[in-house]
Amino acid sequence: MKIDLDRQLQELDRVSVPDQWERIEHGEPRVPNRSSHHATRFASAVVIVALFVGAITWAGLSIRDDGTSAAWHSFGSPSSTGWTINYPSDWHVQQLKGCGGQGNTAGAVFTNTTFTFRNPKGGAPGCGDRMVFAGFPPDGVAVALQPQADLASIVIPTPSTPFPIRMAQLANPGGIVGGPRERYLDVQVPGRQNTFLSTFVGPHATSAARAAIVRMVASLSVPGATRWSPSEVAQAEGVAVTAPSDWHVTVHDGTGLLITSYAPSRTQDCSVPGPNALGDMRYADAMIWVPFNGSTFQNVPSVSFSAADAGPMHRGLRCGRSGFSGPAEWRDYYESIQPFGGAYEPIEVVYGENALREDTGRIVSLILRSLRFGGAPASPEPLTPENP
């Protein structure tokens, strides 16, 4: 059926409009004026700078006090997934059984205390619930690695994990009140068993211990892993972006940059933003569309993205191939980001229906944060200590 949009939109004429002339004539604005916005922003900036300087000073003193600038050692488990990790030499290492019937020494847990986990090799099949944290010191931190047989990822394709791993890639479910806060990631490497990575941070852990966890996680390596890498294709268009090496960064018809977790070999007539490159999308995949604006991205400021820039999420976009669960239904999600006073188009992100809950959503967020406009050198986002 052909829908007459002109006729549909003229329905708006049925809406009665308030007469605001009196308000206009008497100058009664309700929108805050720009000068108050600027004053607020200036005050906020001063506070942020002061906090930043204070935090840096405090962090520097804490690191000196803590003494975890000790030498770092390397520890590996070549018999399982071949993982290796660096850790402070004064930390305690306890070997662990892998999950789901793996070898007795396939995994390990690293702690900044001499705490010995009860039942570290116990019979609990799940990786996340086998270590007893009762009595774990409030300033203790731990990093655990447990190879596991994960049949689900054979049945359901899951994106591989880009290395070096950043804390933002780990799920953050919280933790037990008063106990350590847990974060975790099911590390996927093509052709290898998965490795379950988890970090635990006690409520009174020092900043140096937290920073050590960030550095340890970033040092994890597994043979054959994909890596974060800057895109030369994007750089040629004046956009610096860093994406996992198995993602695809292409220029679509000269109208924009297409970044996908899958090979966009087909197009499909589907009412989606951007180039409709959803034909091959699987349900944990994602597509990022960075439209060009008829001009280049040269000499514009850098920008970083946050969740607050996201527009509303829309559900129920029906297109794509028949997949694992019949006709697919996609989520689409607009990052209504207009960092240059509206001069550039919003960046649009389309997720498969499970992608937001999975690792893909966190990877997309890191890709968006790596975007820089104006032809800046495309280098990976520096590994800044985040709060683990």
Place this chain on the structure above:
Amino acid sequence: VSGEIERLYRDQGARLWRALLAWSGDPEIANDAVAEAFMQLIRRGNEVRDPQPWVWRAAFRIAAGELKARSRRLDTAEMAERTAEIPETVDLIRALSSLSPKQRAAVVLHHYAGYPVSEIATIIGSSSAAVRVHLSAGRKRLRSILGEGNRDED
């Protein structure tokens, strides 16, 4: 000058208000953006050479800022409640809300307000080529959504 601006308000105000309602889905944003844009026009007096496109551009930019600020303050339920205050067009506005902001602006300004692509580009701070892309994608999507609604009614 005030007399001329009042004539412009009488001529364009209602259409601008409805376009902003369709774009933002929020009658309060439409109220504030129209009022603020005309107030700024009065303050500028003769500085503005072509008041009609200026006031449309200013109103859409003010509305964009307000929409962003309010979407951070209000949750989805509150936003939906405000849309429901205008029952005549609730389905249309809901359908429009599934478009990206620029797609929505392009569709509303072209199909409701009757602006050509070049003027829409000026109003929303974009290029003509980009507006054409937004218009095409927005039309396709809106037809798909409104078409589904009609099929449900059948």
